[in-house]
Structure formats: structure tokens, C-alpha cells
Amino acid sequence: MVIEQSQSFAQLISLNFPADNAIDFLQLAEPAELFFQLSPASLIEQALRRGEGQLTDTGALMCTTGRFTGRSPKDRYIVRDASTTDTVDWGNVNIPFAPDKFDQLHRRMRSFLEYRTVYVRYARAGADPDHQLNLCILTTSAWQNLFCHNMFLRVPDEELNNFKPDFTVLAVPDFKAIPAEDGTRSENFAILDLSKRTLLIGGTGYAGEIKKGIFSALNYLLPQQDVLPMHCAANVGERDGKSDVALFFGLSGTGKTTLSADPDRALIGDDEHGWSETGVFNFEGGCYAKAIDLTREREPQIFDAIRYGAIVENTRFFPGTSTVHYSDTSLTENTRTSYPIDFINNARIPSVAGHPDTIFFLTCDAFGVLPPIARLTPEQAMHYFLLGYTAKVAGTEMGVTEPQATFSACFGAAFMPLAPGRYAQMLGEKIREHDTDVWLINTGWTGGGYGVGQRISLSYTRALIRAALAGRLEPDQVRYQVHPVFGLAMPIACPDVPDALLDPRQTWADPTAYDEKATYLQRLFDDKRQLL
Numbered sequence: 001m002v003i004e005q006s007q008s009f010a011q012l013i014s015l016n017f018p019a020d021n022a023i024d025f026l027q028l029a030e031p032a033e034l035f036f037q038l039s040p041a042s043l044i045e046q047a048l049r050r051g052e053g054q055l056t057d058t059g060a061l062m063c064t065t066g067r068f069t070g071r072s073p074k075d076r077y078i079v080r081d082a083s084t085t086d087t088v089d090w091g092n093v094n095i096p097f098a099p100d101k102f103d104q105l106h107r108r109m110r111s112f113l114e115y116r117t118v119y120v121r122y123a124r125a126g127a128d129p130d131h132q133l134n135l136c137i138l139t140t141s142a143w144q145n146l147f148c149h150n151m152f153l154r155v156p157d158e159e160l161n162n163f164k165p166d167f168t169v170l171a172v173p174d175f176k177a178i179p180a181e182d183g184t185r186s187e188n189f190a191i192l193d194l195s196k197r198t199l200l201i202g203g204t205g206y207a208g209e210i211k212k213g214i215f216s217a218l219n220y221l222l223p224q225q226d227v228l229p230m231h232c233a234a235n236v237g238e239r240d241g242k243s244d245v246a247l248f249f250g251l252s253g254t255g256k257t258t259l260s261a262d263p264d265r266a267l268i269g270d271d272e273h274g275w276s277e278t279g280v281f282n283f284e285g286g287c288y289a290k291a292i293d294l295t296r297e298r299e300p301q302i303f304d305a306i307r308y309g310a311i312v313e314n315t316r317f318f319p320g321t322s323t324v325h326y327s328d329t330s331l332t333e334n335t336r337t338s339y340p341i342d343f344i345n346n347a348r349i350p351s352v353a354g355h356p357d358t359i360f361f362l363t364c365d366a367f368g369v370l371p372p373i374a375r376l377t378p379e380q381a382m383h384y385f386l387l388g389y390t391a392k393v394a395g396t397e398m399g400v401t402e403p404q405a406t407f408s409a410c411f412g413a414a415f416m417p418l419a420p421g422r423y424a425q426m427l428g429e430k431i432r433e434h435d436t437d438v439w440l441i442n443t444g445w446t447g448g449g450y451g452v453g454q455r456i457s458l459s460y461t462r463a464l465i466r467a468a469l470a471g472r473l474e475p476d477q478v479r480y481q482v483h484p485v486f487g488l489a490m491p492i493a494c495p496d497v498p499d500a501l502l503d504p505r506q507t508w509a510d511p512t513a514y515d516e517k518a519t520y521l522q523r524l525f526d527d528k529r530q531l532l
């Protein structure tokens, strides 16, 4: 049975409440108040009553996440124990954490919860029933529980009684670590214990930590089942009467969510997928789109998904109204919206499909020297995948305020517990086996770098992707030229795109300056390759 109102702990147990299982699982003492599996409407009501947010004029719940409006990679840890010590790729990304300190923090968090209101939810990650993780999530805010309802796969009510969680999440923004005692760097933390199958989040209210924490766990667990986990969006269309699956890899802000929302193709998912021997599947049940400068004209599907049930994070209203001012960045540039995937009208549910025919590597090149589209050989594909070159855009990580060149292996190193080579090898094998085409797309700057040129217009990027997917850029359809510095094959023409845009050198006012910058970037690539 699903409890819609607060009941005492003892009452819940006597009702054979499916959450007694959850409470055991969470090893909770008696919380002040516990709400299990509330509906979106109840969560929204509670969030409003508790002052967690406000309704916007389209019915979405608008919340602020507090001091943290992006992830904090330096405060993200993995417990180092006998089972992870030789498997995890330790370093600046995967920072080791001591098991006894984890237990201590876990204990302290549980006692902190004794005096609080908690919201518990069962959910799933992994749309393929053969590769699924059952989650038991505890949040201390109603809105974060709604976030989990939106972002993970929803468990049908009739399955709740027999649901066996295999992973726990505690998200408690008000709980602050004591660094000297707890072994953390700061008061905020996200710590993954892969043996105890528990994710602890404290000191931060940025909801992205929850979804990316579970993503990290899957990125560790799925290769053991021969599934390649990927930081990519996916959609499916039709070509020559056959279904045609496309993946969009890219670090945050490169366009996965934006470009995968396409009225002509069914959305599989916007951020996290697995590639098994039968095809691809989404890990999530919802999308988490950037909301900065969002307009209905440029991104109609996302714009229209922001309605009752959706959440908008860290946005503001136009003064005196309940209309969201999407260009207001006074809280952060990393404003976000989360909604269940079925809020996109042409979503594929369940979110599974066959093997990918086409892969796009999205890079947001802040130097403005990479071509807007290039066709990669399988060797180039492996190189670019391991390099993971892009610019970090402002906001997604705390402290980043303007685009910064970065190399993030697998286009998502921040979430990959294993060595990048493991994922790259699996990808290489799959691309060869399924004869998948790989394209590099620059969604970043043209006509000069950041500060001089401008971001490539979204309508041109969409046209390039449309043409590639329609086979209009096949070598028998269009001539190619080879980039003198990068050795990349660039089409010289593309429907609905000016020819001059396709050759980045032609877009710069000063070609010599272009050559210097391109050579500089190629040198960065070479240096980086030496280290791989």
C-alpha cells in the first residue's frame, strides 16, 4: 500500500507498509515523519507548504538549491576497500575514501534524520530489465523527492510490495560533514560505497549530484555485465524503412539534451545510456535540461515540457510575475529543469532500442577552430573519445565562470570509476561490430574563439545533424576536404548551412591567427595523447 499522509513509524510497520522494507534497508531509527512514495501532486503540495519553492505560471515547481548550484567534483569520493582498490582508477576524479569514515558518516547522517521529516522513494535505474538497479532513495526535501520521481524510472504501485532495493541513496543537504572528524575536504560531499551499495550526499542541495552519483555506480557495475555505460543522449528515427539509432556523446553543456530533442525522432534519453549485446537503453526516466536562455522558438519540446510536475532550479521570475526569466543568471548560469521523459511528446517508452547506426561526439570548442562537422575514421574516433576535448561551460561545476578547455576522457571522466581505456576498448569493439559511423560536431565557437566569435547557431548544428542522419553527407553525395592541421574530413557543403561555415578557417577575420590557434590546440591534443 502507498501511504499518502504522514503516519507514525509504528503505524507504518503495523500496516505492513512496503516501506518497512525500505526502513530496514536504510537502517533508520524512528524519523519524526516519514512519507513513502508520494505522488507528484502531494510532493508539490508539501514543497509549497514547506516553502521549498513556488509554482510558475506554467505549473512547474521552481526551487533554489542553496549555496551549491552545480556539482562539486573535488568533494566526490569512492570508498576504497578490498573490492575496489584494484578496480577503480584512483586519482583526482575518483578520490579514495576510508570505509570506517564512510560508516561513521553514514551513522551520523542516520541519527541526524531521527528528528526530521524524510521522504522515501523506490525507483529504478536501467530501462533494460536485464540490467536494472532497484533504488531506495531518501531525501529530506519534497522537491528533491520529486526530482527523483522525474529522473529515475518509476515503479508501478503494484510492484511496491515485492520491490527489493539493491542500492540506497541518502540526500541530506542540511547535514554537514565535519572535515577534521569525517575525513572529507569540506562540509559537502558525495560518497559512493560500491560494496555497501550506498550513496551519501550531504551539504549540497544540487540535485545533479543524485543522478550523477547513480550514473557513477552504473559505470562501475555494468561493464561487469558486458554492458558499455555511456555519457550520451540517444534518439531513434527511420531511414530507408529501418529504425536508425543515434547517440550524442558530450560533456556537460555540449548539447546532448538540446540536440536529442528532435520532433522528427523519438527520444530515448538525454544523458546516460548503456549499450548491451541487444542494443541501447536509457538509465533514466527523465531529462535534466539546461534552462539558460531557453526559448520556445529554439527549443520547443523542452520549453513545453516545463509544466505541472516539472521542476525548474535556480531560475527567477520577471519581477512581479510568475513567469520564469530564463536569461536571469543571477543565481547561476547552470539553471536547470527536470521532467519525466514522457513530457517530451515523442519519447520512446520503454526507452530501449537497437544498435546505434550513428554516433556524434559533441564538443563545445571555445577556441573556435574545430569544424562544425567532420567525419571520423574508426582510429580518429578512438583518439577523440579518449581525449574527450571540450570546454567546460560556466556553472555546471562550482567555480567555473567562463568556458575552459578541458579533456574529459569518454566525454564524462568525472563519472567513470574505471580506467578510460576499459570503456574505449568496449566502444571500439562495438563500433566495429555494428559498423557505426562517427562524426565530430563542434557546438562551440565559430568566427573566432570565446570573446571574439560567436557560438555556432543551434539551427545550423541541427541542420548538420539532420543531413548526416539522412545520408546527405555520404562521400558519394558531397565532396570532402581534409583539415590541414587536424587531419579531419570536412564536407564542403551541407543543406541549409552556408558553405563558409563548414571550413572554420574561412570564418575567422585573420587566417594567420586561426592557424596559430589551430596549431596550438593540435599541440594540446598531442601532449595529451602522450599521456594516454
Ligand SMILES: Nc1ncnc2c1ncn2[C@@H]1O[C@H](COP(=O)(O)OP(=O)(O)O)[C@@H](O)[C@H]1O
Pocket: 250, 251, 252, 253, 254, 255, 256, 257, 258, 259, 270, 288, 289, 290, 291, 292, 443, 444, 455, 456, 457, 458, 459, 461
Ligand atoms: N549550436 C549549438 N548546439 C547545441 N547547443 C547549443 C548550441 N548553441 C547554443 N547551445 C546551448 O547550449 C546548451 C547545451 O546544453 P545541453 O543540451 O543541456 O547540454 P548537455 O545535455 O550536453 O549538458 C543549451 O543551453 C543550448 O541552448
Ligand SMILES: C=C(OP(=O)(O)O)C(=O)O
Pocket: 070, 071, 208, 209, 212, 251, 252, 253, 271, 288, 396
Ligand atoms: C547534470 C549534469 O550533466 P549534464 O550537463 O551532462 O546534463 C551535471 O554535470 O551536473
Ligand SMILES: [Mn+2]
Pocket: 253, 256, 257, 270, 271, 288, 289, 290
Ligand atoms: Mn543534459
